[in-house]
Amino acid sequence: MTGSAGTTGRAPLWQVLAVVVTAYGAGASLAFVSFGAPAIVVLFLPAGVTLSALVLSPRRRWPWILAAVAATEIVVDVSHGMSLGWAAGFALTNTAEPLVGASLLRRYLPAEVDLRRRRDLVVFLGCCVGAGPLVGAIIGGTLLAASLGVPWPQSFVSFWAGDATGVLTVAGCVLAWRYSRDGRSGVTRWVGCVGAAVAATVIGFWPHYVPLFYLPILVLFTLAFSQSLVVTLTAGMATTVTANLMTSTGHGPWAALETSDQLITMTLQLFLTTTILGAWTLAVGVDERDRARRDTSVERAARLRLHALQVLTTDLAKAATSEEIAQAVVREGIGLIADHGSVAIVAPGSGEMVLWTSPSRPAGMAERYRLTPAEGATPQRDVIRTGRHLLHRTQADAAAAYPHLDGTFQRLDINSTICVPITGGDAGALGALSFSFHRENAADADVLAFAEALASLTGQALRRAQIYEREHHATQQLQLALLPALGGVLEGIRVFADYRPADLAHQVGGDWYDVFALPGSRIGFAVGDVVGHQLAAAAAMARLQSALRILAQTAPTPGRVLDDLDRASALIPDARTATVGYADYDPATRLLRYACAGHLPPLLVTGDSAAYLWDGRSLPLGVGGAGHGQGQLVVPDDAVLIWFTDGLVERRGEQLTVSLQRLADAAGSLSGRDAATLGGHVVDRLVGDRELADDTVILCVQFTGAAPVGVVAG
Structure with missing residues (x-):
């Protein structure tokens, strides 16, 4: 019974006995005075009092309760003119009856009694209203028949009816009070x-x-x-x-x-x-x-x-970055349990906290609190520091903990909050999820469990995303290292270059460009395309680019450079079938010589016209065949040469001639152009924000004369 005792099991014994004696004595006296002649007791409410006390108390207290009830019964009976012997007999009756009922009830219902359940109700009626009063009626009816000369069947019925009704009304009410929520x-x-x-x-x-x-x-x-x-x-x-x-x-x-x-x-x-x-x-x-x-x-x-x-x-699972993860959580996760909320993520390295708020927040608040410093007291910052959740059940609790946020709580009608850490394993807390509610005491155990489960899912995704972001940063640095730095000064040209990989997951690919100085004050520039757009292609591209730079220092013409590069490509893994366009330019004579090994022709833009240079074409590297020829021309002042890879122009299901004409139309439609303006214009018209199916490189070389000018990188 210990595990099922109610509040009387926690109250001091003397308080329990005082309540039982008072209630039992009042009910017994009421039965004598109001419910019939002294000879026949009609309704006996104390039967329910005793049963309730036993059911709600541990078994170790039962002897004390029954002794107190017996003593009270004897006092009441004697005070109403009954002899001590008969009073003792009725005391036995009124202690045996609840003892039987309570014992049987606890046998079949050892846990809490919920009288709203049908089974509990049937057990209560059978044990406490039926069996217990039946035992009492047998003993009490016999005492009534012997003491008053009333026929035993009538005494039995009277006693059972009075006690059973008392148990049903009083004990039923008390137990319903105790166990009802x-x-x-x-x-x-x-x-x-x-x-x-x-x-x-x-x-x-x-x-x-x-x-x-x-x-x-x-x-x-x-x-x-x-x-x-x-x-x-x-x-x-x-x-x-x-x-x-x-x-x-x-x-x-x-x-x-x-x-x-x-x-x-x-x-x-x-x-x-x-x-x-x-x-x-x-x-x-x-x-x-x-x-x-x-x-x-x-x-x-x-x-x-x-x-x-x-x-x-x-x-x-699909989100690749921390921002995509945070946006998914505020868009689809916060609203599952809360009225408002936010996701806070610690920016790696800086300690600053980046905050994304749910769409239900007022306009402007998201940007206002987007980036918060490492210091300062906020629920998110405290949760990230301690690694434990924070729960505020009322607006007053939240305002007391963070007085500077009281205005925000009132403006958003936030009356309870919960904030849980986004755990990152050995890395500690990666951030925090906060949930705000319009009603008080909204964060119950189920809400807290769901919030922690959501934080765990977010933490797993964030760990994966941060690994990706570190790798992404490293590959970006690798790609930048592989491509040439165009920050120097070359005599007679201005340069604009733009590189866009198709592999957004790694930001590396096999397309490349290069601009470098040659002996005799000449300038060499190249555009190449290695099959593929991942790390293997990038590695092959880097080797081809280095080889071309070295070979161009001694080879007399672009055709000879590509001949030597063709032989070198056999020693470079993944370089077979790569395409390369290479040219050299002499600012003193304005002579441009060029050759294409399987590569698309360059586009020369002069005045209001744009024309492709189709001379000097040959097969890609490593395919074999005859040597690589070349073309040449003297370029006019301020002419711009656009050299590119196929990702800029090719479209699925479209003829190449149509694609090339689109580029020529875009380049020829711009007047007053320089390398940077023309290159940016072409990229916007042909690429824009669309997803690329192939790596894309564009190199714009503006021929300005012999005076040294700066170089522009895009």
């Missing part, structure tokens, strides 16, 4: 409901011959539909007491019956018991229906939340 209603409601039951009973039991005694049934059944079980049972107890008082004072249909007191007792208590049980059963049925609806609603909400969480998990 929804029975604490307002005082006004209690007074109204109990007052309505009493008034209906007085009206129904006042006349002798007008059939109004059914009025309490209507009231109790109405309460069973609309109120909790404890309200219904309390009103039922008030009805029972009032009906017995009215009958004992000569009112109502039972007082007018010309029959024995025992028959009046049995039929009246049977009527009241049936009425209360009917209302009780109805209340249980209504409660089961409501709970089933709530369970269905909760289950539906849980399914929707689970589905949303699955969608969010999928989005987190």
